[in-house]
Amino acid sequence: MTELTRQTPTLPSARLVRRARPSRRRRASRGLVAALYPAVFLALVVVAWFLVTATEMVEPYIIPSPADTWAAFTDYPDYLWEHTLVTTRETLAGFAIAALVGVLVAVLMVYSSTLEKTFYPLILFAQVIPKIAIAPLFVVWLGFGTSPKILVAVLMAFFPVVISGISGLRSVDPELLELTSTMGASPVKTFLKVRLPAALPELLSGLKVAATLAVTGAVVGEFVGANSGLGYVILQANGNIDTAMLFAALIIMSLLGVLLFAVIQVAEMFLIPWHASRRNRG
Amino acid sequence: MAAETVDGAARGAGAPSDAPMVDIRGLDVTFHSKGRTVHALSGIDLAIEPGEFLTIAGPSGCGKSTLLRVIAGLTEATAGEVTLRGTPVEGARRDVGFVFQRAALLDWRNARGNILFQAEMRGLPRAWARERADALMEMTGLTGFENAMPYELSGGMQQRVSLCRALLHEPDVLLMDEPFGALDALTRENMNVELRRIWEATGMTVVLVTHSVAEAVYLASRAIVMGPRPGRIIEEFPIDLPGHREYEPTLESPEFRRVSGRVRELLGSAAHAE
Numbered sequence: 001m002t003e004l005t006r007q008t009p010t011l012p013s014a015r016l017v018r019r020a021r022p023s024r025r026r027r028a029s030r031g032l033v034a035a036l037y038p039a040v041f042l043a044l045v046v047v048a049w050f051l052v053t054a055t056e057m058v059e060p061y062i063i064p065s066p067a068d069t070w071a072a073f074t075d076y077p078d079y080l081w082e083h084t085l086v087t088t089r090e091t092l093a094g095f096a097i098a099a100l101v102g103v104l105v106a107v108l109m110v111y112s113s114t115l116e117k118t119f120y121p122l123i124l125f126a127q128v129i130p131k132i133a134i135a136p137l138f139v140v141w142l143g144f145g146t147s148p149k150i151l152v153a154v155l156m157a158f159f160p161v162v163i164s165g166i167s168g169l170r171s172v173d174p175e176l177l178e179l180t181s182t183m184g185a186s187p188v189k190t191f192l193k194v195r196l197p198a199a200l201p202e203l204l205s206g207l208k209v210a211a212t213l214a215v216t217g218a219v220v221g222e223f224v225g226a227n228s229g230l231g232y233v234i235l236q237a238n239g240n241i242d243t244a245m246l247f248a249a250l251i252i253m254s255l256l257g258v259l260l261f262a263v264i265q266v267a268e269m270f271l272i273p274w275h276a277s278r279r280n281r282g
Numbered sequence: 283m284a285a286e287t288v289d290g291a292a293r294g295a296g297a298p299s300d301a302p303m304v305d306i307r308g309l310d311v312t313f314h315s316k317g318r319t320v321h322a323l324s325g326i327d328l329a330i331e332p333g334e335f336l337t338i339a340g341p342s343g344c345g346k347s348t349l350l351r352v353i354a355g356l357t358e359a360t361a362g363e364v365t366l367r368g369t370p371v372e373g374a375r376r377d378v379g380f381v382f383q384r385a386a387l388l389d390w391r392n393a394r395g396n397i398l399f400q401a402e403m404r405g406l407p408r409a410w411a412r413e414r415a416d417a418l419m420e421m422t423g424l425t426g427f428e429n430a431m432p433y434e435l436s437g438g439m440q441q442r443v444s445l446c447r448a449l450l451h452e453p454d455v456l457l458m459d460e461p462f463g464a465l466d467a468l469t470r471e472n473m474n475v476e477l478r479r480i481w482e483a484t485g486m487t488v489v490l491v492t493h494s495v496a497e498a499v500y501l502a503s504r505a506i507v508m509g510p511r512p513g514r515i516i517e518e519f520p521i522d523l524p525g526h527r528e529y530e531p532t533l534e535s536p537e538f539r540r541v542s543g544r545v546r547e548l549l550g551s552a553a554h555a556e
Contacts, residue, residue, distance in 0.1 A: 175386040178356050181374035185403035193402065197390050274390045274431055 064244035072248040079233075084252050086229040087218050090146055091256060094153020095214035099207060102158050106165025107191075127159045131217065135224040149221030149229065156217030157210035164206020168199030201275045204268050211260035215253060230256075301368055303455060303487045304330035304353055309362035311348055311513075322348045324512035326362070332454075335481050335488045337505045339498035341549060345513025346491045347459050353489065354378050354457050367454055376404070379448030381458040385440035387432040393419070393443045394428040400450040411450065418446040421480060438469040445477075449484075458490040462497070474500055475529050482526060495549065499542045500532055507548045516548055 046066060052058060053065035060068065073080065105123075109116040131152055138148035172195050180190045222231025230249045237245035268275075309326035312319055322345040330336050340346045351357035352364055355375040364371040366378070387396045394415055401411030419425055422442040432440055441461060448456060462470045478501055481488055492498050498505045502521045509516045519541050523532060532538055 173384075173386050175382045175384065176388070178374070179380060179382075179386060180403055181356070182354060182376060182378055182380055183400060183403035184374075184376040189403060193399070194388070197388070272390070274433065276433075 061241050061243050064247055068244040069247045069251070072242075072244040076245070080248060080252065083229050083233045083249075084256070086146075087215070087222065087231070087253070088256060090149040090218035090221065090229065091153055091214045091260070093146075094150045094217055095157050095211055095260065097150070098154045098157035098210055098214065099161055101154070102161025102206075102210070103165050103203070106162050106169060109162075109166055110169040110195075123159070123162060126155070131155050132220050132223075135220055138221070139225040144225050144227065148224070149218050149226065149231075152221035153214045153217030156220075157214040160206040160209040160213065161203075162206075164202045164209075165199065168202030168206075169195055171202060172198040200272050201277060204264060204272065208261050208264050211264060212257040215257040215260070219253060302329040303332045303334070303367060304328070304489070305363070305365045306349075306353075307363045309349075309352065309364060310360045311345065311352060311357065312360045321512035323352070324514050326513075326515060328506070328515065330455075330487060330489060332487055333485050335478075335501055335503045336490070337498040337502040338489065338491045338508060339493060339495060339505060339545060339549065340508030340513075341510055342493065343513075344508040344510040346508050348513065349508075350457050350459050350489060350491050353455070354380055356380075377454055379451070379453035379456045381441070381444050381448045381456070381461045383460040383463045385432070385437075385444040387440055387443060389432055392429045392431050393424055393435065393439075396432070396443050397446045397450055400447045404451055406451065414450060414452075415446065418449055421483070422446055422476065436469075437465050438473060441465065441473065445480075449480075454487060456486055456488045458488065460491055460493065463493070470494075470497070471529060477501065478527060495542050495545050496533065498545060499538055500527065500529070505541070505545065507545055509548075519545065 049063070050066050053060065053063055064072075105119070109120060135148070135152050138151050142148040142151065176194055176198075177190070180194055185193075218229070219231040219234070222229040223235060226232045230253050233249040234246055237243070237249065268277075306326055306328040309323055309328075310321075311323040312321050314320075326349065328349075338346045338349065348357055352359055353366060353371065353375075355366075355371045355373050359371075366375055388399060391399065397415045397418065398411055400406075401408070401415075416428075419428060422445060424439065424442050424446065427435065427439060430439075432443070435443070441464075445461070448458075462473045465473065474497055477488075477490075481501075488501075490497075490501060499519075499521060502519075505519045505521055507516045507518070508514065521541060522537055523535065
């Protein structure tokens, strides 16, 4: 009906502002510089740690020396590796379930106000219950296997996923939704092409928090009743006043959390390169 | 193929060629919020002819945006009849193109991707859509910016992308809600000239809401002035200016000055009436 005539613009396109994207190499070097700050600080902490133990200001069973802690790694590599794998499995399973169920619940709540009114207060209430306090109950219900540990990890990680999912899905521009309603697209299409991408930045922030909480959840589950995993290693080391081993387990736990966090950070680079939080770095 | 892009059934059904594109009779819109009732529009009668460029000017709160939203089916009429191309407006209409004051682009897609979004949501043929998107980008001066992300574009360029998106599916009516309100004066003038040129080239029906008197008179083949509380049409002006309008000569012409002077007067008294 309407004939589109090809025509060159009569006016020079005014105000063609285009900001240059930083090159990949520059971004990479920036990332290295950014890593330098915490690395220097960490080195200082280790030096202070060394000095405190070398001058024998405190007893070795209170704070072991860096060398003793390192020895714990080198003397019992198989032992630590075996228990690390157990905790890693529990953490990953807990995180995956929390992420899937959390996103699903967030979607249901955003699309149904009845569901939200019913379950949001309950989820909030469940979040307030200290997970550590109910962990023994899970052992009673589920036994000493991996499932109670996974369950505690799920419960810890679930909440930030739901909250960030809901607020992310709500953050979509209402005018954009009105626009899609004039396009006659199905709700599924609108969800996949508009709502979900718009929710990703907040959702990924929630997942980063959830990742670190999942590690905590798994270890807490192990504290309550386990014969394997880093939580078990910590309890054993504590019983033997083997503080060096305890430190070693703590370091592995932290690394596990940091690693999961970093994986999601990398995923962000690919999933939301357009988002301000990624563009304004450095 | 291009003609099939808008649902063919509605196009053929009961829309004689001399019928108005948009027909509004006795339109009333009231909103209820927090126990208060706001009478947004009252007794609106308006027929918009095919190929017309209608501008609606009025002070803020006069319901001009609501009127536009009612035509698109985004806001429901409380009373009265609204038909678009002969079919009653019930729910959001697919046969319109809508441009908001903010470009409302998808942050994660480049300029071309944002324009093709329209085609993807409607399930239009991919190759056809791509070709048309390229032609539209050329027409609106976006050539060279096809792959630019929204955050790399200035406000004026973003609004051009939004305009291309609204035109992609060849809608019969282009509805624009203060599309250039957020732009600086110079960009705004350029966009006015380009929009006018696009309208001349396509012959489509355009309804544009604005609070700028110059914009309302320069662009229009007919201008409507609305007043607030309740929103109603105060007066309408057929604009007796040449079809092709150079910007500055038009603004200096006696007819432009006469009409815009009168519109400004009406807007002034409408504002004082508050």
